[in-house]
Amino acid sequence: RASAGRLGATDVDLTEVARAAIADTVALAAERGIELALECGPSVCALSGTVQQPAAGDPTSGAVPDSALHPDQHEPLMATSSDPQSLAVLVRNLVDNAVRYGHRDGRVIVRVERVERSGVRLTVDDDGPGIPDDEHERVFDRFYRRNPGETTGSGLGLAIVRAIADRHHAQIALDRSPLGGLRVSVRFPGGDEAPTAMRAA
Incomplete structure (x- = not known):
């Protein structure tokens, strides 16, 4: 929806x-x-549970129920964006990386929560091998690979994630996940923190 008082910005x-x-x-x-x-926030608001491999010939087996992806109620947790499509790319890249590099039969937790000064934080946790602390800055290189043996593909895509986060004036941080793998957190500023350029005169 349009955000009143900000030029070209949408909540x-x-x-x-x-x-x-x-x-x-x-x-x-x-x-x-x-x-x-x-x-x-404090509760599981959507998809929860193991996603099973679909059975052969059964396109609905293992699918996520629509009711799980669209619960009746949840508190809107708004991020201000002048480019919602790029925001979707950021989140999709993080979730895809967590699923791709986490352990088989493992866990991925995506969390959206309100933080201080009306900001919103997205956190993606996986249970994979993680990334050494001394490589946390390097993962934002375009061709960084989480598994050294990989020879195909174009890296983690975190260079794109950081660029999008920067355009949203969001702070991105890497840490050790409680699940044992990597935690990526992106904190988006709240309305009272929005840069002057995003506000109408």
Whole structure:
């Protein structure tokens, strides 16, 4: 929805963006037996449970129920964006990386929560091998590979993630996940923190 008082800016429900990213990643998660959960604040607000490999010939087996991806109620957690499509790319890249590089039959948790000064934080946790602390800055290089043996593909795509985060004046941080793998957190500023350039005169 349009955000009053900001030029070219829209308030985007980050929960809905995360939910769409999970829906886009269901096939890969099913193939790898990954358990996905989307948490909003203190509770699980959407998909929770193991996504099973679809049975041969059954296109609905292992699919995420529409009711799971679209619960009746959740608190809107809004991020201000002048380019909602790029915001979707950011979230989708993070979820895809977590599913792709986490352990088979493992877990990925996507969390959206309100933080101080009306900001919103997106956190993606996986249980994979993680990334050494001394390589945290290097992962934002265009061709950085999480698994040294990889010879195909174009890296993690975190260079794109950082560029999009910068355009949204968001802070991105890497840490050790409680699940044992990597945690990526992106904190988006709230309305009272929005840069002057995003406000109408």
